[in-house]
Amino acid sequence: DAKTTQPNSMESNEEEPVHLPCNHSTISGTDYIHWYRQLPSQGPEYVIHGLTSNVNNRMASLAIAEDRKSSTLILHRATLRDAAVYYCILRTMDSNYQLIWGAGTKLIIKP
Amino acid sequence: DAGVTQSPTHLIKTRGQQVTLRCSPKSGHDTVSWYQQALGQGPQFIFQYYEEEERQRGNFPDRFSGHQFPNYSSELNVNALLLGDSALYLCASSPGLAGRYEQYFGPGTRLTVT
Numbered sequence: 156d157a158k159t160t161q162p163n164s165m166e167s168n169e170e171e172p173v174h175l176p177c178n179h180s181t182i183s184g185t186d187y188i189h190w191y192r193q194l195p196s197q198g199p200e201y202v203i204h205g206l207t208s209n210v211n212n213r214m215a216s217l218a219i220a221e222d223r224k225s226s227t228l229i230l231h232r233a234t235l236r237d238a239a240v241y242y243c244i245l246r247t248m249d250s251n252y253q254l255i256w257g258a259g260t261k262l263i264i265k266p
Numbered sequence: 267d268a269g270v271t272q273s274p275t276h277l278i279k280t281r282g283q284q285v286t287l288r289c290s291p292k293s294g295h296d297t298v299s300w301y302q303q304a305l306g307q308g309p310q311f312i313f314q315y316y317e318e319e320e321r322q323r324g325n326f327p328d329r330f331s332g333h334q335f336p337n338y339s340s341e342l343n344v345n346a347l348l349l350g351d352s353a354l355y356l357c358a359s360s361p362g363l364a365g366r367y368e369q370y371f372g373p374g375t376r377l378t379v380t
Contacts (some may be wrong), residue, residue, distance in 0.1 A: 185366040198356050198371035199309065242308060251322050252365035258309030
């Protein structure tokens, strides 16, 4: 079973920042937090991942709470192309670091 | 640099038949994972190959089998197809087994069983 909790859907306006929350209260010290997204009719796409510290890349930023029980994916300026299902996934040693997917958050971008 | 490629794109089979799906990983990647994604759901892990061996397996019956070749490409075989096997089959590659590595996905093969 997925070890993360995400809202089913979120809406945001184009060209505004988007904050996608994820709860992972059972996280342990060796678990990695991964984010992927899946655009309609496409395979999933890697977005970002982290362990303890906040991370930035060209696509997004990942803010990890100090206790690591939650994290937030930040899209700094959403475009229509960012409309997708966003999956927050814990890669745990217990599951041999496999990607165990939940239902994700469907992000709707309004023009 | 070509990413992960999969073939064929679409496939229609009849119940009871067998099917083989193919995957070429991203250049420099040696680990291949296969997933099944039913409509409206997240992907489900089938198995993972590394160094030509199945390293991990999800909750799928033995009808699902695979292979990895010396060039790291991989095949997924499904025998005795059932209607419930209709899904998008995704291949993902990564540069290793560890949790710190991201996985890169192909576009998938859409399998329809009639």
